[in-house]
Amino acid sequence: MSALPRFFADYQQRVSAELHRIVPPGExxxxxxxxxTALAPSKQxxxxxxxxxxxxxxxxxxxxxxxxxxxxLVHSASLILxxxxxxxxxxxxxxxxxxxxxxGESIAILAAFALLNLAYxxxxxxxxxPLASRLASLASDAIGPAGLTGGQALDLLAxxxxxxxxxxxxxxxxxxxxxxxxxxxxxxxxxxxxxxxVAALAAYAKNLGLAFQIVDDLLxxxxxxxxxxxxxxxxxxxxxxxxxxxxAGARQLALELCQTADRALAPFGGQxxxxxxxxxxxxxxxx
Amino acid sequence: MTNEPRDTRVDELRQQLRTLGYLxxxxxxxxxxxxxxxxxxxxxxxxxxxxxxxxxGILLGPAAAIGLDARLPGLVTGARDAAVLALYLGALFxxxxxxxxxxxxxTARLLVGPSxxxxxxxxxxxxxxxxxxxxxxxxLAYLTLWWRTANTGWHAAxxxxxxxxxxxxxxxxxGHAVRIATSGVLAAGASQGAIARGREPSWRGTMAAAALAFxxxxxxxxxxxxxxxxxxxxxxxxxxxxxxxxRVVAIDGVDEHVLQQLTGAGQLPAFTALLRGARAHLAAADxxxxxxxxxxxxxxxxxxxxxxxxxxxxxxxxxxxxxxxxAGTAGDLVRAATDLLRLTRPAIVRRDERRVKTLWEVAAxxxxxxxxxxxxxxxxxxxxxxxxxxxxxxLRLERGGPLDAEIAPAALYDPLRRRWPAxxxxxxxxxARAFDAIADGPTAAVLKRSAELDxxxxxxxxxxxxPPADLDALYLPGLDIAQHALLGGSGEAxxxxxxxxxxxDALRAYYAFLDGLLAPxxxxxxxxxxxxxxxxxxxxxxxxxxxxxxxxxxxVATSVQAQAVDVAPTVVYALGVPVSRELTGHVLTSLFxxxxxxxxxxxFVARYGRPSAHSEPRRGHPLDQEMLDRLKSLGxxx
Numbered sequence: 006m007s008a009l010p011r012f013f014a015d016y017q018q019r020v021s022a023e024l025h026r027i028v029p030p031g032e033x034x035x036x037x038x039x040x041x042t043a044l045a046p047s048k049q050x051x052x053x054x055x056x057x058x059x060x061x062x063x064x065x066x067x068x069x070x071x072x073x074x075x076x077x078l079v080h081s082a083s084l085i086l087x088x089x090x091x092x093x094x095x096x097x098x099x100x101x102x103x104x105x106x107x108x109g110e111s112i113a114i115l116a117a118f119a120l121l122n123l124a125y126x127x128x129x130x131x132x133x134x135p136l137a138s139r140l141a142s143l144a145s146d147a148i149g150p151a152g153l154t155g156g157q158a159l160d161l162l163a164x165x166x167x168x169x170x171x172x173x174x175x176x177x178x179x180x181x182x183x184x185x186x187x188x189x190x191x192x193x194x195x196x197x198x199x200x201x202x203v204a205a206l207a208a209y210a211k212n213l214g215l216a217f218q219i220v221d222d223l224l225x226x227x228x229x230x231x232x233x234x235x236x237x238x239x240x241x242x243x244x245x246x247x248x249x250x251x252x253a254g255a256r257q258l259a260l261e262l263c264q265t266a267d268r269a270l271a272p273f274g275g276q277x278x279x280x281x282x283x284x285x286x287x288x289x290x291x292x
Numbered sequence: 293m294t295n296e297p298r299d300t301r302v303d304e305l306r307q308q309l310r311t312l313g314y315l316x317x318x319x320x321x322x323x324x325x326x327x328x329x330x331x332x333x334x335x336x337x338x339x340x341x342x343x344x345x346x347x348x349g350i351l352l353g354p355a356a357a358i359g360l361d362a363r364l365p366g367l368v369t370g371a372r373d374a375a376v377l378a379l380y381l382g383a384l385f386x387x388x389x390x391x392x393x394x395x396x397x398x399t400a401r402l403l404v405g406p407s408x409x410x411x412x413x414x415x416x417x418x419x420x421x422x423x424x425x426x427x428x429x430x431x432l433a434y435l436t437l438w439w440r441t442a443n444t445g446w447h448a449a450x451x452x453x454x455x456x457x458x459x460x461x462x463x464x465x466x467g468h469a470v471r472i473a474t475s476g477v478l479a480a481g482a483s484q485g486a487i488a489r490g491r492e493p494s495w496r497g498t499m500a501a502a503a504l505a506f507x508x509x510x511x512x513x514x515x516x517x518x519x520x521x522x523x524x525x526x527x528x529x530x531x532x533x534x535x536x537x538x539r540v541v542a543i544d545g546v547d548e549h550v551l552q553q554l555t556g557a558g559q560l561p562a563f564t565a566l567l568r569g570a571r572a573h574l575a576a577a578d579x580x581x582x583x584x585x586x587x588x589x590x591x592x593x594x595x596x597x598x599x600x601x602x603x604x605x606x607x608x609x610x611x612x613x614x615x616x617x618x619a620g621t622a623g624d625l626v627r628a629a630t631d632l633l634r635l636t637r638p639a640i641v642r643r644d645e646r647r648v649k650t651l652w653e654v655a656a657x658x659x660x661x662x663x664x665x666x667x668x669x670x671x672x673x674x675x676x677x678x679x680x681x682x683x684x685x686x687l688r689l690e691r692g693g694p695l696d697a698e699i700a701p702a703a704l705y706d707p708l709r710r711r712w713p714a715x716x717x718x719x720x721x722x723x724a725r726a727f728d729a730i731a732d733g734p735t736a737a738v739l740k741r742s743a744e745l746d747x748x749x750x751x752x753x754x755x756x757x758x759p760p761a762d763l764d765a766l767y768l769p770g771l772d773i774a775q776h777a778l779l780g781g782s783g784e785a786x787x788x789x790x791x792x793x794x795x796x797d798a799l800r801a802y803y804a805f806l807d808g809l810l811a812p813x814x815x816x817x818x819x820x821x822x823x824x825x826x827x828x829x830x831x832x833x834x835x836x837x838x839x840x841x842x843x844x845x846x847x848v849a850t851s852v853q854a855q856a857v858d859v860a861p862t863v864v865y866a867l868g869v870p871v872s873r874e875l876t877g878h879v880l881t882s883l884f885x886x887x888x889x890x891x892x893x894x895x896f897v898a899r900y901g902r903p904s905a906h907s908e909p910r911r912g913h914p915l916d917q918e919m920l921d922r923l924k925s926l927g928x929x930x
Binding site: 170171174211212215249250251254257258261262265268 | 301302305306308309313314315316
């Protein structure tokens with residue numbers, strides 16, 4: 006399976022509608038830069054994960070749409086910052102020039118900060134204080150030194166250096182895994198879950214997040230820019246999962262991680278089939 | 293990057309991912325299965341502990357079956373027995389481990405409450421690791437001591453090292469299972485993500501722990517092993533021929549005082565002539581169980597060493613092999629209860645329950661021709677070890693049909709079977725002639741039945757084809773059977789004095805019968821030593837056993853005090869075979885002429901080794917039930 010599961014479209018539509026509603030439609034450069042990345046066509050895997058987890062925990066996914074949008078805003082901000090010349094200096098993102106190529110580096114940085122703030126604001130405005138507080142804390146952890154920021158910092162230090170497998174995992178955990186886990190946990194929290202179901206979904210997301218990143222590494226080696234929407238061989242200067250295991254080994258381990266993710270869904274039975282479809286997509290994705 | 297990695301590299305990465313909290317091991321998935329649903333800590337402890345117990349049952353059942361087989365020879369006779377036993381022990385260990393795991397989990401929960409888990413997850417992890425380590429250590433110590441008990445330490449370095457590796461692996465796995473079960477119980481309902489495990493030990497750490505555990509187990513094994521534990525391999529036996537053949541006649545049920553009276557009165561000429569030779573009074577011992585007493589005589593070792601502690605053993609349901617029955621009231625109660633529940637059935641002790649060699653096995657092992665007839669605990673006959681007519685041979689000759697290892701070598705069966713009708717008829721006629729004059733019908737029937745058996749055994753022994761054996765051993769139970777039937781019953785005390793006197797007279801007549809029957813055997817041929825061993829049998833008497841030796845090389849009219857365990861080494865010495873230093877008994881050299889002992893000084897060998905585990909092929913219908921019925925009818929088992 007390399008296409009998105011059919012049910013994705015409906016969820017993507019709801020998240021997009023919310024993003025269109027909350028991302029400022031102004032003509033100012035920074036507002037256009039925010040919309041340029043946040044509203045660009047994308048898979049919105051993390052946001053859909055939030056909605057699916059919320060549904061699995063017994064609430065209508067509509068209740069989780071603001072949280073899903075917030076997750077997507079955080080992801081968009083991280084992409085803008087990732088692509089900057091001082092970071093990965095990537096020319097393409099989502100099939101288009103990277104944000105800083107379109108709006109300049111300064112505006113891109115500001116847009117990223119604005120998107121992050123918008124995410125926190127959305128959480129604060131759309132949820133009651135106890136839940137809002139927990140979701141904000143969750144987002145903070147995912148963005149902070151143990152999450153995206155820390156992962157990106159390690160990644161920068163590791164560029165053009167040989168790193169250990171454990172260091173690579175820490176980078177992936179920060180840059181990808183943290184937000185996957187936050188997305189799943191946010192959905193579960195909005196669904197009112199606590200304890201074991203939350204732990205099971207977090208375990209699902211943790212394994213899925215690493216599998217997602219491994220497949221990303223694979224796509225960088227053998228992907229088609231027309232399909233992936235970003236330049237390939239961009240990671241040639243970096244140590245990636247493929248460096249350790251080779252192409253076949255990476256594919257095998259990604260598959261095993263997705264299978265492990267599925268096993269974590271055992272307590273939910275057939276109700277978690279959509280999450281299983283999601284992991285199947287991740288294991289075989291070509292885009 | 294384009295080169296495909298070797299599988300080992302992917303395996304390493306997979307293991308590293310596990311240590312980083314990704315993927316998961318099969319054991320973890322299995323044990324923590326119940327934790328995937330929201331449960332109370334107690335419910336989770338129960339369910340996870342049951343799974344740990346199942347794991348322990350699967351791992352320990354087969355391992356314990358191997359250990360138990362080593363400890364109780366004869367219990368496992370084939371793959372089916374091993375499988376059934378492993379099933380029983382698996383269930384037993386599974387239940388025990390479930391209880392232990394539950395206790396550990398709940399204790400940990402008492403020590404670390406939910407608030408502590410939330411506030412100090414590190415402490416919870418430490419407690420869980422401690423619980424796992426405790427179970428690992430306990431399991432390893434138990435398995436090591438089990439192996440040590442079953443095999444006396446480092447008897448064989450290869451299998452022992454392998455057993456320790458297995459014990460280490462099982463123990464670490466069980467400890468790991470208990471650790472993650474405890475983690476799950478501590479995390480239950482504590483907080484988000486609390487069930488997620490901490491950093492797992494790396495494979496290098498695991499291997500180091502395993503190596504350490506192996507060393508610890510080896511130290512424990514060596515430390516607790518008996519100092520005299522040595523290699524099991526028996527050195528070859530070199531015979532210095534004395535020129536003597538030895539005929540051993542074992543007579544059960546001989547009352548020393550009655551024998552003295554009758555010989556004193558001149559009524560037993562053959563016995564009288566025999567007792568003019570060398571004699572040894574065997575110290576009084578408990579001879580109420582014939583299998584135990586006569587195996588002691590045949591091996592030169594006490595029951596604790598030779599392993600045949602009772603004639604009646606127990607067969608575990610579904611298993612061909614047996615376990616020895618314990619002595620005492622408690623043992624009787626347990627046997628009765630397990631019999632009632634059909635978990636066990638009565639059975640008769642077998643050769644493969646014996647742990648040491650008999651004198652005929654030693655002689656055969658030294659290259660001498662050896663033959664034995666009707667000795668207790670001699671079935672199934674060994675594939676090598678001379679002529680063996682087991683304690684079931686007469687039953688097989690009587691019933692016919694293919695052999696079930698009753699006679700070795702099997703080629704003897706057809707000639708004996710052809711001669712059986714004539715031998716049997718002669719024995720019956722001889723018994724009738726001896727006891728037809730006795731007026732009391734039941735008493736006469738008892739005596740005739742016993743006499744028929746003894747006469748048959750003597751006739752079969754005499755009919756063995758081939759050249760005379762270097763060692764010929766014959767066991768005669770008739771007098772003991774008669775004595776037990778006439779004097780050993782509960783009604784004996786109620787007998788009128790005249791009736792009791794009549795029975796004693798009848799038994800005296802049996803002595804006379806034996807005297808006539810055995811007169812040819814008691815007369816040594818040229819180069820033959822006749823060794824007659826007599827024990828008081830099952831009837832409680834204050835009498836002692838008696839060893840009488842006639843023939844060349846013995847000191848005439850000498851008498852010494854000795855033990856039953858001295859018989860076997862004395863016979864082995866007379867044959868010119870070295871005596872094992874391991875034997876409890878000693879050679880009664882004072883019974884032999886000094887010139888003989890000077891010419892053939894006692895020679896020793898470190899050990900005889902264990903008896904052969906290989907039996908004659910078993911093709912026929914087993915006579916288990918028939919044997920049991922026969923022994924019941926003769927009063928041996930109830």
